[in-house]
Amino acid sequence: xxxxxxxxxxxxxxxxxxxxxxxxxxxxxxxxxxxxxxxxxxxxxxxxxxxxxxxxxxxxxxxxxxxxxxxxxxxxxxxxxxxxxxxxxxxxxxxxxxxxxxxxxxxxxxxxxxxx
Amino acid sequence: xxxxxxxxxxxxxxxxxxxxxxxxxxxxxxxxxxxxxxxxxxxxxxxxxxxxxxxxxxxxxxxxxxxxxxxxxxxxxxxxxxxxxxxxxxxxxxxxxxxxxxxxxxxxxxxxxx
Numbered sequence: 001x002x003x004x005x006x007x008x009x010x011x012x013x014x015x016x017x018x019x020x021x022x023x024x025x026x027x028x029x030x031x032x033x034x035x036x037x038x039x040x041x042x043x044x045x046x047x048x049x050x051x052x053x054x055x056x057x058x059x060x061x062x063x064x065x066x067x068x069x070x071x072x073x074x075x076x077x078x079x080x081x082x083x084x085x086x087x088x089x090x091x092x093x094x095x096x097x098x099x100x101x102x103x104x105x106x107x108x109x110x111x112x113x114x115x116x
Numbered sequence: 117x118x119x120x121x122x123x124x125x126x127x128x129x130x131x132x133x134x135x136x137x138x139x140x141x142x143x144x145x146x147x148x149x150x151x152x153x154x155x156x157x158x159x160x161x162x163x164x165x166x167x168x169x170x171x172x173x174x175x176x177x178x179x180x181x182x183x184x185x186x187x188x189x190x191x192x193x194x195x196x197x198x199x200x201x202x203x204x205x206x207x208x209x210x211x212x213x214x215x216x217x218x219x220x221x222x223x224x225x226x227x228x229x230x
Contacts, residue, residue: 004158033217043204045159045221091158095217101166102147102210102217103174106158 002027002094006107013082014115020067021077021110023092031097034068034075035104039089048090051075079112087114119143120222122207127227129194129201137192137225139207147210148190149219152176152203159206165190194227202229 003026013019025034036048051059051068058066063080079086089111093104120141129135141148147166151159161174165184179198184190194201207222 035218043153043206043224045206045208047218047220050218095219097217101164101172102219103149103161103164104159104208104219106160108158109156 002029002032002096002105004092004094004105004107006092006110008110009108010111010113012113012115013079015082015084017082018078018080019082019112021079021090021092021112023075023077023107025073025075025092025094027073027094027096029096029098033095033097034066035093035095036064036066036075036077037091037093037106038086039091039109041088045091049077082114084114084116087112120207120209120220122205122222122225125223125225127225128230129227130230132196134193134195135227137194137205137207137227139190139192139222140188141190141207141209141222142188143209143211143220144187145209145211145220146187148184149208149210150174150180150182150190150192151206151208153206153224154203162192162205201227203227 005024032053034051038046038048049061065078067076089109091109092107123138149164150162153159163182165171181193206224208219
């Protein structure tokens, strides 16, 4: 069974600085997707970024980028030029594309604090 | 606007009562999911459905039931058999496009046992 581990319960960053959130996962499959979701205090789950395992190039979305290390089963999220609005819970998730349900397996989350 | 609508936002349940959480989507998505989130924790899968009139148990299905009579709707019933139902519940649906697969979430429902 797939598992996702986020070892940092909480991280803090100064506004305008860069922060990296860690995620590791365990899977025996070769084809899968990885996601980072943001959950602000409103509790809405917002998709931040998605990475296909077959792509070697790391995904980027504006100030958000990932460092995908397939052999190490690592999928970290880098937030550049941090803003106050980035403060939220961040969840890493794995999706096995060989499973027709396409269900997501989530990590326990990292709370990001942004200091003004 | 297209999206996933959950209702009610807040729900209080007395001990021994069944309650039903509504989830409706107008995205024409085939698959729908129910997740539970406890404070300070990630999301855990309760049930999912890939097609009308079919659904499968997730990791924590005990004490819950679902139905999928229409493509747009996937209601979740929290039964009296669920011993610790107080939690935040999220409904989601699946969009499969040419570039991959993305799951979208509703705004969630808070359930509190009183």
